[in-house]
Amino acid sequence: MKVFFLCFCVCLALPLSYAAPAHHDGIMADEPEDHLHPKGEDHQLDRCKGIEFDAITPDEKGNTFFFKGDHLWKGFTGPAELSGGTFKELDEHSHLDHVDAAFRMHHGDDPNTHDHIFFFLDDKVFSYKNYTLENGYPVDIQQEFPGIPNHLDAAVECPKGECVTDSVLFFKGNEVYHFDIKTKLTKKKVWSHLPNCTSTFRWLEHYYCFHGHNFTRFHPISGEVTGVYPKDARNYFMRCGEGFGHGAGTRKLQCSDIKLNAITTDSKGRAYAFQGSVYMRLDTHREGNHPFLISRQWKEISGAVDAVFSYGDNMYIIQGGQVYIYKSEAHYTLIEGYPKPLKEELGIDGPVDAAFLCANQHIIHIIQGQKMYDIDLMASPRAIKKEMPIPFPKIDAGLCDADGVKVFIGPEYYDYGSPMLLALGKASPQPHKISPEKFGCEQ
Incomplete structure (x- = not known):
């Protein structure tokens, strides 16, 4: 085992605290919680004022990007910045004003697609490796993902074991498209019980549908929702000061x-x-x-x-x-x-x-x-x-x-x-x- 532990409760009567790269402090009772103050965030794009994200995706190193309009946030804290500064070809090809959907292809047998980030804008898909646009992209969505519609709302990877096969879930309204990475076959379902997801996020084998400034956790095969939802993303995926979050009184673990x-x-x-x-x-x-x-x-x-x-x-x-x-x-x-x-x-x-x-x-x-x-x-x-x-x-x-x-x-x-x-x-x-x-x- 090359990666070990950890942080944990020193005493069960005290809140838990731990060290994590650009992440959180606090016990994870159900969802991730962040307790770091955002610094210098764009005045016109303040995540703590209830932003509805256009897309969320991790990169190949595990850093998470949150997109809104032509801006993005790197990680769970920090200021908004122009998306073109990190993914410049998105703006060069499409005069970027938003990203429809995005996901990281971290699983699958094909080394040519492993650890790539795919971005969807209108009817085009962009493939990035190490923050560089792959040769030949962008292409039509149908060329890369047959059976998947244009103008998507959200997308998220679903590896074998969590889905039946290595798959990608695409969302448009209350329609969900399960795309098999190997066979390139698509099955469409209607999840009318789930809110319309403007972005989706897979984190530690759990799946989150973001809608408004809220999120709902769902099962990737059935869409089933268990537990009390929706929840306010400002309590879990960012630090928004007084009135949000649950981590008061924590300390770094020695x-x-x-x-x-x-x-x-x-x-x-x-x-x-x-x-x-x-x-x-x-x-x-x-x-x-x-x-x-x-x-x-x-x-x-x-x-x-x-x-x-x-x-x-x-x-x-x-x-x-x-x-x-x-x-x-x-x-x-x-x-x-x-x-x-x-x-x-x-x-x-x-x-x-x-x-x-x-x-x-x-x-x-x-x-x-x-x-x-x-x-x-x-x-x-x-x-x-x-x-x-x-x-x-x-x-x-x-x-x-x-x-x-x-x-x-x-x-x-x-x-x-x-x-x-x-x-x-x-x-x-x-x-x-x-x-x-x-x-x-x-x-």
């Missing part, structure tokens, strides 16, 4: 404060770290480091977890004497019949301190106090296969990745080449300090 409860990577490569009642994605650093309540992703889990590990397409979450097993789909689904007693599922009594599983293995290593227990997940019934001492009285979390085993104790971690080397170690190796580069905290 690396010395970090103490993990669990850390794991699932079968889809999604990496998570858990602390207290929150978690953070570790593999989406281009979208920034953002903590969320655990219950946002795993609805049946309340409070802190003891250990988490992934086996096959399932994620196991251990809390006290119970184990929850979730299918690692686009959004985690609790398997019917769970939670179950830990003793019944794994043949060991809880609580536990840590659990980790190495890639392509079926032996789960569970740590309680100063002992490590090996359990064969292919056995039936499951039971402790081996018991070994470890050179620590107590650890907080453990992880096995391509580099070996990492044992986390407070703001430090220890590297071992394998679980066996951890068990055979008579003395602990030199600890590594959690660094700002890896964990997004401050020294």
Whole structure:
């Protein structure tokens, strides 16, 4: 795992704070929140006065652009500037007064379209790579995206796993066009229950329809809306001073404060770290480091977890004497019949301190106090296969990745080449300090 954690709650009674590149401070209970003051924003284009965006898209580095008329904002804070200063060919070709829609093609098998930004203006589409217009563009929308109408309202990518195939969703009024990137086939649906989206945004596997100064989160396949919507974008996607946002009293997290409860990577490569009642994605650093309540992703889990590990397409979450097993789909689904007693599922009594599983293995290593227990997940019934001492009285979390085993104790971690080397170690190796580069905290 090349990208680590994180920021999190030092105490559950206090608000969470963290460091993120040009993003936010605050617990992400449901949506992203930004708590940085905009500086020098264009007087005539003030996001905090209820602007309806024409388009929203991230670039290949994860920076998010918000478009309105011939202006854009780079990121979740900062002043408006002319769009032609960054994407000059848009203005040269079309005397730009607005962008209809935009999206980043970050997924898909075709390297010729990977990590490109597409802009839609009237009946034309522009393709940018590294802020440079691709040769041959602009072209007619129908030439690049057969079956997609002109004068669009919004567009957003939808990778396989979240949609059935690698797709793009195009919006015009209450009509939604699902475009299959590989086959170039289009299916049209009518989502009359969803507001007319003037822009759309995919962020950390969730989909947002912006309308007016509000937004509504929706399911990319069905268009289903769950939760209380619409919500005011000024509370979540920008800082607008008094009367907006929820981050009062936060502070930057110090690396010395970090103490993990669990850390794991699932079968889809999604990496998570858990602390207290929150978690953070570790593999989406281009979208920034953002903590969320655990219950946002795993609805049946309340409070802190003891250990988490992934086996096959399932994620196991251990809390006290119970184990929850979730299918690692686009959004985690609790398997019917769970939670179950830990003793019944794994043949060991809880609580536990840590659990980790190495890639392509079926032996789960569970740590309680100063002992490590090996359990064969292919056995039936499951039971402790081996018991070994470890050179620590107590650890907080453990992880096995391509580099070996990492044992986390407070703001430090220890590297071992394998679980066996951890068990055979008579003395602990030199600890590594959690660094700002890896964990997004401050020294």
